[in-house]
Amino acid sequence: MTDTQSPGEAPPAGAPSIEGRTVLADQDVSRALRRVAHEILEGNKGADGLVLLGIPTRGVALAHRLAALIKGVEGTDVPTGSLDITMYRDDLRKQPVRAVETTELPEGGIDGKVVILVDDVLFSGRTVRAALDSLADYGRPRIVRLAVLVDRGHRELPIRADYVGKNLPTAKSERVAVRLAEVDGHEEVRIGAPGRP
Known part of the structure; x- marks a missing residue:
């Protein structure tokens, strides 16, 4: 689940593609994640006390990738899990959903930890x-x-990312589609107007 709902959310698996241009190909995505992993380690002065929590769907895959990259650098397993935000969305009155709990916290929980939310x-x-x-x-x-x-901009709340793979200026009407191998079978980030598959 992402912040790009209406009109720009990264579509769920199997959703129609968008017309437009590819702004990140598979190697670009890998490079961006490597950079983010290194920045997390620098900011935290290592991997001690880190917990990575992905926001479903693609945030979970990204959290696991970041954990693997951090392990490659530090040799440390970083606890990783998922955080379901469905029942906390402020648009539930407009879009009722059937709740299926997908929060999975790592053993040891989050108290006193440095939690990195990943989306x-x-x-x-x-x-x-x-x-x-x-x-x-x-x-x-x-x-x-x-x-x-x-990070595509157009914030409606005073929230910013600490670690960004790619700052991507967009028009508010444009859509941003993220595809990841674990979810979609291929990798890319595309930007453009809503289109047909």
Whole structure:
């Protein structure tokens, strides 16, 4: 789940593609994530106390990739999990959903930890606000940071990412589609107007 809902959310698996241009190909995505992993390690002065929580769907895949990259550098397994924000969204009255709990916290929880929330696209900030509300129900981290693959701007809340793979200026009417191998079978980030598959 991302901040790009209406009109720019990265579509769910199997969703129609968008017309437009590819702004990140598979190697670009890998390079961006390597950079983010190194920045997280620099900011935290190592991997001690880190917990990575992905926001479903693609944020979870990205969190696992970042954990693998961090392990490659530090030799340390970083606890990784997922944080379901469905019931904390502020648009539930308009879009009722059937709740299926997908929060999976790593063993040891989040109390006193440096929690890195991971998502694919940062847009309005409303998904991140929902994630912060959800997180508060599970414990009290020492610090919460945000890592995103793409920051497309157009914030509606005072929220910013601490770690960004790619700043991507967009028009508000444009769509941003993130595709990841684990979810979609291929890798790319595309920007453009809504189109046919």
